[in-house]
Amino acid sequence: MAHFSHAYAQGCSIYFSVASTGRTLGDRLKRYDDLWNDALEACMKADGALSHHHGIGMLKAKWMETELGGASPLLKGLKRAIDPKGIMNPGKLGI
C-alpha cells in the first residue's frame, strides 16, 4: 500500500509500506531483497529519486551511481578531499 506523504508544485514523495511472508527464514530474506531490488530498479527507470527523506545508508548504496547521473566524481572527489583515509562512516552513501 502507499500514501503520498509530501507534495510540491513539481512532484511528490511516495511512501510505500510492504508486508510479506515466506516459509523459511531464507525465503523471507530473499523476498525482502527481491522486493527492494524490484522497487528501486523501477524507481530508477521512472526517473525518481532513491530517497525522499530516509537517506541512503547501506541499503540503497549500490544504486547511488545511477542516482547521481554521472555526477558521482564530484561526490567522490569531495569525500577524498576531506576524508582521504576514509575514516568517517565507511561504506555508506556508496562512496
Add this chain to the structure above:
Amino acid sequence: MRGQECPRPEDKDMSTDNKIVKALEWLGNLLGKNRVISDQASLVIYSRDIFMPGYLDLREGKIQNLPAAACFPETVEEVAKVISRARENRIPVIAYGAGSGVLGGTIPVTGGIMLDLKRMREIRSVNKIAHTVEVEAGVMGEDLERHLIREGFTLGHFPSSIYCSTVGGWLSTRSAGQLSAKYGKIEDLVISLEGVLADGSVFHTRNTPRSATGPDLDQILVGSEGTLAIITAAVLAISPLPAKKIYRGFAFNDVPSGLEAMRVLLQKELVPAALRLYDPIDTGFNQAKLSGPDSGCLLVIGYEGANDELTELKSKLGFARLLEMGATDLGEAPGLKWLEHRYAVSYNRSKIMASPGALLDTIEVSVIWRDALELYQKVAAAVSKLGLVMAHFSHAWREGVCIYFSFLVNDPDPEKLRQKHLEAWKTAMEACLEIGASISHHHGIGLHRAEWLKKELGVGHEILQKLKNEIDPHHILNPEKLGFGEKA
C-alpha cells in the same frame, strides 16, 4: 590581476605559442572552423566583463587579458570533448555566458579558451504538469521569459540584467531577480542540472523536487562560477503567469522604521513579490517626490499572483500593516513607475562612466535583521568619506536582507580613482567580515572578492580548494576565480 599589455607575437614564449596553434587546430577539428575565433579584434570583447578595473582599462585605452581563442559548442557532447582535450593539453577553459558579471568572473587571467555557451540556446521543453522548464545554459534571460509568457508561465527571475545575461551565468553566480521575495533566487528554482565536470564527464542530476540522496550536488555546482563544471542545461521551477499585479509606494521617516516594516511583513505571512526600501539619498535618485524637508525613505511594494482574490487580500492586509507601522501612503504611482523603469537604473552607470575622472560601482551584501542597521551605517559612514554613497535594501527574507550600496567617486588622477574604488570595497568587505554578514548576496566572487571570500569561509574555503584540486587537478576550469589560486 596577472596579464600584460596586449601580447605581441614576439612577447610569447614558444611553448605557449605551440600550444595555442595546436589548440586552434583541434578546436577547429572538433567544432568546425566557423565556430572558433582567434583574431585579436574579436577577442577583445572576452578580455573583460563589467568589473570596474576592466571598465577603467577600456576607458584608458588599455587592452589586457586576451584569451587565445573563443569557441561556440552546441551540444553537451561537444563541451565534453573540448574540456577533455583542454585537460590533456593543460589549457584553461573559461565559461562565458554574456559577460555581464561584475566581479571579473570571466576574465581569462592566465589566457586559454573562452567557451561561449550562447549557441546552446534551446528551450527544450515546458512541463505544464510539473511546472518546470528545461532550458540550455546559453539562453538569454529575456528570451526565456518571453517564451514562458507565451505558454502561460513565468520563471519569476528578473535581474536588472535580464536583457544581457544567460541562464548559465545566473546559475553560476547565484543571481537574484527583483521579485525574489516571492520566487526566490535562482538557486531556489533549480530542480536539476546537466553539464560537464572538469574531468570531461557528462552528468545529468535527477529531475525530482526533493531528495535525501547525499549532499545536494546541484547546490555545490550552483555558484561555482565555472570552476568545477560547465553547466549546459537546467530544469528550473516555473510559476503560473500572475493575473493581478498590485504595486504601491509608501514613505517611512527613516531607514530603521522602514527595515522594521519589511521584516514584519515577511515574518507575518504577508510576503509580497517586490519589496524594496531606499535610503534618503537613493530615494532622491529615484526622484520620488516625498513631502517634508527630510525627505524620508521610499518603500516600493508589489503583490502579484495567479489567484486574484488571494493577491487582493494579501495586498490589503500588507498595506494596512504598513500604515499601522507609521508609513505614509504615496499611492500607486511610485510603485508603477518602479515597475516600468525597473531595468533602466542599472544602465545609468555607463552614462557616468562616460565622464573621465568619475566612477560608479555597486556592492551588495547579505545580513541578518539584527545586524542590518549597524552594517548599513558603518559602510555608509566610511564610504561617504570617499565620495557619494547611497543604498537600497533590494532583497529581503524572513531572516535578513540584502543591502545594495551604490557609490560614486571622483578623481582626476586615474590611479587615485582606482585607489578610492578599492578603498570603498575594502571598507565594505571588512565591515561585513567584522559583523558576520556575507560579503555577497548575489553578484558572486569572481576575481575581486577572492581574498575576502577566504576570510568569510575560513576552513570552508580550504575544503572547497581541496575539492577543486581533486576534480580539476590542473586547474583547467576558470583558473584563479573563487580564490582557487595555487594548489593547497
